[in-house]
Amino acid sequence: MVPLLSLDAIVQAVKARGLKITPQRLEILRVLAAAEEPLTAQEILRAVRATQPQVSLDTIYRNLALLTEQGLIGQVNLQNRESARYELQSEGRHHHHMVCLGCGKSFCVELCPSPLTTIRPREDPGFKVVGHAFEVYGYCSNCQ
Incomplete structure (x- = not known):
């Protein structure tokens, strides 16, 4: 997964939120990038x-908690995984995941299956959508 922001841009985003760039925090961001x-x-x-x-x-x-709270990284809870996973966020980037049922590898998908404005539960037509998650399961080319 190639981040849409450079490490320098990520560091600037951290500083803009008033957070210090500690050696540990910088290395966590490097690893995620x-x-x-x-x-x-x-x-x-x-x-x-x-x-x-x-x-x-x-x-x-x-x-991870601080960077998630600040919107700099996202927590991903894929159904077939035991632990939460983390990835860099970038403004305007919205994506979902495809997950291989064979090896467990996940792949980013840069599209949404449906505009959120058209999704309404029949029981509560006034329901306000504020977010969503979407996963697709299958087998990667190595596991087929």
């Missing part, structure tokens, strides 16, 4: 420890 798919906190920890061996899982979780 280089990731090909959303990562678990454990996967992020392993990657960050390559350059920051002293970092703890608590530090990873605190930073």
